Amino acid sequence: MHDREIYLKDRFILYPDAGRLDVVHQARAVIQAASAQVSYRGPDGEPRHLRLAGSECEYRVSQEEAVLRAGNDHLLISWHIGLGEAAILCLDVENRSRQPMRLEDVAVLLVDGDGLRLGGSPKNWSFYQNGWQSWSPTFARHTNNGLYLEPTSEDYITKHLPQGPIGAHLASDGFTVITDRASAFSFLCGFVSTAQTLSEVRLALGDDTVKRFQAVCFGDGATLPPGGRWASENLLLEFAPSPLPLLDVYMGRLAASMGARVPQHIPSGWCTWYYFYGENSEDDVAANVARIKELALPLEYILIDHGYERNIGDWLVPSDKFPRGLPWVLQHIREAGLKPALWVAPFGVAQRSELYAQHPDWALKREDGKPVVAWQDNWMGPILALDCTHPDVHSFLTDLFRFLAEEWDIELFKLDFCYAAALPGRRHDPSSTRATALRRGLEIIREAVGDRFLLGCGLPLGLAVGVVDAMRVGTDVAMSWRPFWPDLASPATANALHNVIARYASHGRLWLNDPDCVMVRRRDDENDLKFNEMRTMVALMGLSGGLVLDGDNFVTLAPGRLKYLQKLLPPSGRAAVPLDLFQNETPHLLALPCDGPPGRYVVLAAVNWNDHTVSTTLDLAGLLGDEAKGGLHAYDLLGEHYLGVVTDRLVFDNHLPHATALTLLRPLSTRPDLLASTFHILGGLMEVKSVTWAGNTLRVELEKAGSQFGCLLFTVPEPYHLDTVRVDGEKRRWAVLAEGIVEIGLTLDGRATVDLEFA
Numbered sequence: 001m002h003d004r005e006i007y008l009k010d011r012f013i014l015y016p017d018a019g020r021l022d023v024v025h026q027a028r029a030v031i032q033a034a035s036a037q038v039s040y041r042g043p044d045g046e047p048r049h050l051r052l053a054g055s056e057c058e059y060r061v062s063q064e065e066a067v068l069r070a071g072n073d074h075l076l077i078s079w080h081i082g083l084g085e086a087a088i089l090c091l092d093v094e095n096r097s098r099q100p101m102r103l104e105d106v107a108v109l110l111v112d113g114d115g116l117r118l119g120g121s122p123k124n125w126s127f128y129q130n131g132w133q134s135w136s137p138t139f140a141r142h143t144n145n146g147l148y149l150e151p152t153s154e155d156y157i158t159k160h161l162p163q164g165p166i167g168a169h170l171a172s173d174g175f176t177v178i179t180d181r182a183s184a185f186s187f188l189c190g191f192v193s194t195a196q197t198l199s200e201v202r203l204a205l206g207d208d209t210v211k212r213f214q215a216v217c218f219g220d221g222a223t224l225p226p227g228g229r230w231a232s233e234n235l236l237l238e239f240a241p242s243p244l245p246l247l248d249v250y251m252g253r254l255a256a257s258m259g260a261r262v263p264q265h266i267p268s269g270w271c272t273w274y275y276f277y278g279e280n281s282e283d284d285v286a287a288n289v290a291r292i293k294e295l296a297l298p299l300e301y302i303l304i305d306h307g308y309e310r311n312i313g314d315w316l317v318p319s320d321k322f323p324r325g326l327p328w329v330l331q332h333i334r335e336a337g338l339k340p341a342l343w344v345a346p347f348g349v350a351q352r353s354e355l356y357a358q359h360p361d362w363a364l365k366r367e368d369g370k371p372v373v374a375w376q377d378n379w380m381g382p383i384l385a386l387d388c389t390h391p392d393v394h395s396f397l398t399d400l401f402r403f404l405a406e407e408w409d410i411e412l413f414k415l416d417f418c419y420a421a422a423l424p425g426r427r428h429d430p431s432s433t434r435a436t437a438l439r440r441g442l443e444i445i446r447e448a449v450g451d452r453f454l455l456g457c458g459l460p461l462g463l464a465v466g467v468v469d470a471m472r473v474g475t476d477v478a479m480s481w482r483p484f485w486p487d488l489a490s491p492a493t494a495n496a497l498h499n500v501i502a503r504y505a506s507h508g509r510l511w512l513n514d515p516d517c518v519m520v521r522r523r524d525d526e527n528d529l530k531f532n533e534m535r536t537m538v539a540l541m542g543l544s545g546g547l548v549l550d551g552d553n554f555v556t557l558a559p560g561r562l563k564y565l566q567k568l569l570p571p572s573g574r575a576a577v578p579l580d581l582f583q584n585e586t587p588h589l590l591a592l593p594c595d596g597p598p599g600r601y602v603v604l605a606a607v608n609w610n611d612h613t614v615s616t617t618l619d620l621a622g623l624l625g626d627e628a629k630g631g632l633h634a635y636d637l638l639g640e641h642y643l644g645v646v647t648d649r650l651v652f653d654n655h656l657p658h659a660t661a662l663t664l665l666r667p668l669s670t671r672p673d674l675l676a677s678t679f680h681i682l683g684g685l686m687e688v689k690s691v692t693w694a695g696n697t698l699r700v701e702l703e704k705a706g707s708q709f710g711c712l713l714f715t716v717p718e719p720y721h722l723d724t725v726r727v728d729g730e731k732r733r734w735a736v737l738a739e740g741i742v743e744i745g746l747t748l749d750g751r752a753t754v755d756l757e758f759a
């Protein structure tokens with residue numbers, strides 16, 4: 001009976017009698033005997049399944065798609081197999097009974113046994129594990145090591161594991177890329193629509209075998225009325241030799257289908273949280289505003305984080321630390337020429353708040369009728385979740401955010417702890433999934449604030465694409481490098497940076513990435529981070545391309561540390577690529593090719609995550625190819641130090657613990673040329689507006705907001721001889737750093753013209 005085989009393009013083989021499908025790449029069945037299934041409950045509450053494999057199926061094939069269909073007394077399911085430009089699968093579910101059905105897990109792709117065949121042994125695979133929300137651990141996990149297990153505390157599960165403890169399998173939110181490191185073969189499996197349901201890709205491994213692979217959309221028990229239809233999210237399958245291009249493909253497709261918002265301008269600013277941790281008064285804010293002006297720091301927003309409000313939920317009632325009320329401090333910020341930004345946890349409500357006392361029915365309920373606790377606040381105790389399917393909650397959010405936008409004129413909102421609205425529970429609207437509930441809440445806020453800037457935080461990622469402008473992509477930075485517990489989600493600077501690196505691909509595609517605040521202060525100023533840890537934070541946040549928010553206290557900040565913040569301004573917008581993302585669970589090598597007025601060069605970052613000193617060797621020929629052959633000038637951008645000319649290899653013999661070697665590499669030239677600028681971490685790309693020759697004079701035009709001391713470095717090859725240097729027409733001295741390398745120091749106030757006259 002299982003005899004028919006239907007070849008669909010070069011991509012699929014359909015076995016309609018078996019209800020199965022092979023996925024073919026370059027004449028090889030990479031996925032064998034895949035099927036699809038829906039889990040659901042009827043009115044009796046019994047869990048049931050309908051799977052294509054093992055059911056009697058019908059099929060039809062058209063130009064655009066093949067459809068495989070099966071049914072029982074309750075449901076009819078149709079598996080749509082895309083034959084267009086991309087391999088896209090979707091499962092359609094129709095309730096053909098007279099009773100409502102409740103949808104549970106919908107497996108859009110289900111592969112049992114060893115049907116997933118990427119080439120070599122699964123022991124050599126790396127599985128990209130995307131965490132659920134902003135703070136959840138994300139990295140390309142080596143399948144053969146049990147180094148890291150997800151904690152199983154209730155708090156961890158609430159915040160990071162939306163489907164509960166994950167047990168023995170690997171799970172990734174929304175999508176994964178798996179690479180077989182031995183055979184250089186990579187597989188992308190990801191949902192490219194993410195507004196309707198939470199979704200996950202799961203891989204269960206046995207001893208050197210695949211036991212099960214599946215891509216699941218979670219129906220969360222949403223009701224499907226008689227005659228109702230429901231379509232799963234769209235699942236994209238794609239193959240390539242190396243994994244990083246597949247991340248790009250995924251982000252591009254998801255962004256297009258969800259109408260991603262990617263602002264041109266990248267915010268910078270100061271945030272109250274990471275020095276004061278909510279203990280700041282309105283005077284602390286005012287004092288920092290004053291220092292920002294005195295120091296001429298080119299920052300844009302002042303973000304008042306948690307602590308200004310009396311209670312989560314009672315947003316317009318100030319805490320005791322803001323006795324004049326928020327309008328006073330907001331006005332103060334505006335008068336200084338800065339823009340007010342506000343932290344709000346819109347879907348949380350403190351149990352002790354006025355809001356909850358007045359509207360206990362707005363809280364999301366557990367099955368036992370008690371309210372769902374979304375998190376614990378240090379001051380306010382239990383914080384409950386709002387039910388974003390409740391019409392009165394809609395009006396509350398609309399009124400609140402209209403008021404904040406129009407009356408308080410808040411220009412940027414940090415929406416925090418957003419996962420609260422997507423916790424499991426009983427909702428006012430039983431046809432809603434957890435994803436549609438949260439997304440509705442976000443959309444209401446978006447409607448209320450118009451085009452004002454929305455920064456998501458503690459926010460499940462996929463469903464927010466197209467609503468938020470920026471997204472926090474890691475856990476909180478902290479005054480300590482590592483967390484007390486070996487928990488990758490705990491606030492700690494190393495944890496935060498690992499996620500920021502692993503999520504580089506979403507920046508500028510799904511939204512702007514927010515790497516969290518940078519801290520540049522000294523250890524005697526409310527800080528435990530060592531000098532090299534601070535500099536690694538600066539380097540990696542700069543290379544994220546995302547928002548630049550400072551979390552120091554400018555009143556106490558040591559003057560010598562300011563330059564590290566200045567080097568991040570303005571935000572570059574460009575994300576470096578972690579070249580070894582799938583080779584190392586904690587990648588340590590990032591590259592950012594630069595091309596602009598200061599010429600063509602590469603910025604490479606090598607991070608030493610070890611707690612001991614190492615020797616790091618970068619294979620330049622392998623990394624840069626021909627570009628390295630003719631020799632490269634190497635300049636240390638953090639140490640502000642010329643390293644010499646290198647060809648095949650760059651060696652850091654004394655690479656200190658937690659230090660980053662941030663190196664600019666520029667091809668040799670036969671004429672004098674700009675080597676680097678120290679005014680910005682990218683070495684010139686942001687502040688060098690032009691480099692031109694006129695006769696014997698090489699001219700560099702610089703432009704950067706604020707006031708900052710820095711240097712320009714030049715290469716002066718034989719037989720050129722530097723005669724005179726002028727800054728804005730005035731003669732200046734220069735320093736010779738090495739043979740053929742000169743340095744010119746200057747204070748840049750807005751703009752400057754630097755001329756080098758050669759004899």
Ligand code: 9PG
Nearest residue numbers: 135159273305306343375416457458476
């Ligand atoms: C304010 C802070 C800052 C910070 C946010 C968020 O208990 N927790 O797991 C937990 C996680 C994150 C967190 C606080 C608590 O920080 O990321 O930037 O706004 O809230 O409360």
